[in-house]
Amino acid sequence: MTVLTRLPSAPAQSQALHPAGNLRQLYEALLRDENPRECAHAFLQEQLQQAADIAETLPRDPGRWHEWMTAHCTEVARRYADYLQQRQAGGPRQYFSNKAQALYFLQAVAPTKLVDGAWLSGLLPQWQDPRFAGLLSTYLEELGEGNPAQNHVVIYRKLLADHDLQESAAIADEHYLQGALQLALGLGGMDCLPEVIGYNLGYEQLPLHLLISSYELSELGINPYYFTLHVTIDNASTGHAQKAVQAVLDLLPLEADRSEFLRRVSLGYRLNDLGQGSRAIIEGFDLERELLAMLERKRPFGQHLHSDYCRFEGQTVNQWLATPEQLPGFLQAMQDKGWIKRNQDPQASRFWQLICGDGAAMFGVFNAYEKQLLHDWIAGSWTSPKAVKSARRHGQTSAPAVIPEQDPDLQQLNAALQGQDDHAQMALLIPWLAPARHAHPAGLLATRCFIELKSRLP
Template sequence: MTALTRIQSEQAIPRTGGLKQTYEQLLLGDDPEQRRALGQTFLEGQLQQAADLPDELPQDLSTLQSFVEQHCTDVASQYAEYLEARKQGGPRQFFCNKAHALFFLQAVSPTKLVDGAWLYGLLRHWRDPRFDGLICTYLEELGDGNPAQNHVLIYRKLLAAHGLDSAAIPDEYYLQGTLQLALGECAEQFLPEVIGYNLGYEQLPLHLLISAYELAELGIDPYYFTLHVTIDNASTGHAHKAVQSMLQLLPIEGDRQDFLRRVSLGYRLNDLGQGSRAIIESFDLNAEVMNMLERKRPFGQHMHSDYCRFEGQTVNQWLARPEQLPGFLAALENKGWIKRHQDPRQSRFWQLIDGDGAAMFGVFSPYEKQLLHDWIAGDWTPACRSPAVRWGSHTSGEPVAHVDDPDLNRLQAALEGLPAGEQMPVLMPWLSAHRHAHPAGLMATRRFIELKTSLR
């Protein structure tokens, strides 16, 4: 995506606020009409930008399945070349260190935490077999109500395991997640665009395969990514369902060409915003360390004693102004408290923050510690290939028991005594992006699947 397109895309954001605000209003807003109106305004602006991008879909619909299969074949071939290069001793192509990988996981989290949301608005068509492929895709994104398979829960656990959160994510990284939420809210008005977006999003990307490989190599659970490798396949998975759904929902009469034009626009929405590769390439370890220290500086500038001085200044004095942070790190290095390009365990500063008995234990999150660790380590590499240090527990796939959950209790009470057919409208709001990963949403998903099967 060109810089010009990114600028145009940002100009299409509603003037009520930035991308993050629009994202949160679509995700958390209580008024369905307001969400739909906001989503429509946002989509109309983004579709104008998508119209300027190349149209890659084949004009001959009979070649659509082979187009998708060829893409999958090309990706497999490129991945085989990647694996051969790694086998021959080549370096990682994406992540230079673990901090780099964690930066990526955090940056893409606004999209991953609403995984599948673009299909939510199609649930009301559960009686229409033409929508089966799309609804099945959405329910599988929700793990069919199994917490161990729910994509959003899997990603939340991955973030939690490494102390990652959304507080410091730049506004521009919210674009794709906002698009997905808007499409989910406006599926009735933008059905062709939803179909096209789904067709593009469910194609297996090369970056997914390489990310999974390198995350595992760095000691980070890749399950979220490997799961998508299997379910997005072009043979029987989501990519195949995307093609079949488009063909089944294409109007038999009427303006088929306008429908296909809109499908193509939806397909191109996938190319707006910062893609995974662009995010990976934007990583600057030194800048991330400085940004992190600046975020913590206001909380630490009055918390240190005056006992230690570095180049004539106390720690509190060094932390008094943000422009002094580079000089403070340089002073720590000059005094030998930080030994760059060596094992961080040899640095006195690292000893202050790592370990249960460390004087600054708990001051830095796991991700913040990883940033500091990799910045200190620099060119130094451990003797073995496995990571020098690992923080955070391995992402667990075990379902969590929930006791006396109020939402779950209210949902069960609302369903009690209702005929099966009348339960579906009660269940559907609980399958939304904001709710489906909660206990009540998981239960609602399982019940929705049961009723969808029995009432058809």
């Protein structure tokens, strides 16, 4: 069955970037836009074939979609109210048992969050067609309309930086699937319009996990602004969810084969169900496994740097770090010697004192996320008496408010725009609104200029 029209057969380049081999490699190639369109089409074809095996949940009659969307939002609100009632009655967090798990989640979903809205980027050339107004409005809002404090990618980058979640090696390859899908759909543009608007229809519906994640991140002292922002803009009244439904209705063919168009819309909608969702990622977290994986990533750098005066069960630290298989035994040996005291305040452990605090001998060896893994593993069932009892309130993420005027790309874009008519300027601006560019200074400027030109051109 052909599930996407005008798709070429997969060339050798596409097969080299096959998702079974390396999704991250494909994701990065699509993000760079280095002649990856054949790869994008071949990848989409395979993913759409997989989506065809997923049970249909979208009502067949588009006339019922507004009603379906409203019912979905009502159900999400009801379930969230139940959650809040359980929490207020003293129930435990349902998603994040500790801060390390929350940070793991933020890092695991980063490949998707860092290309937020990418599936709509290929529709920018349709800016003069009023039928695309809702979709383009959605994309421009993902870009913060050129304001770095509202640009979703800028906000998420800052969130990652605030918690030292910059190590891409810690992200499983499978977590690049949805980000690669979004980039591939954006590159497909009008060639896969039904799939794009179908994916948008599914992605912009308010999910329960967004509400619960926001609440529990705040409770753990992590700024939830990226997530609360999506709660407000994805609303069913005037937000992205409503615009997503209306966009499909506006773009349905008048005389061409509507059933084929809707079949493809449905396949695009089901693309959202491929790969691991947020809840599955959260539930797949294992603290000791992540701790050992982190230590293994650091082991090659530390296995020759320790002195030999300190021994555990007759072996030096360098000897313990010689092979990854010894890491669990090393942790146990430190417990047996009293250097790590599990299920107690980590401050009581000599090992923790070596890596954190004034005069720590291993200061700087572990970043904030790595220290959180160690802290929560040592603490175990111990809970600080100062633990936050209710959700902390956070203001808006303090994204940079001033664009550096000396940025070379910014200067070059300004120079290129000089003396050009409005339509020539549009042609120069649109490439800067691409997923890999819009969060940079020149991209933020280009977004503002695009909006201004669009508002005054016929």
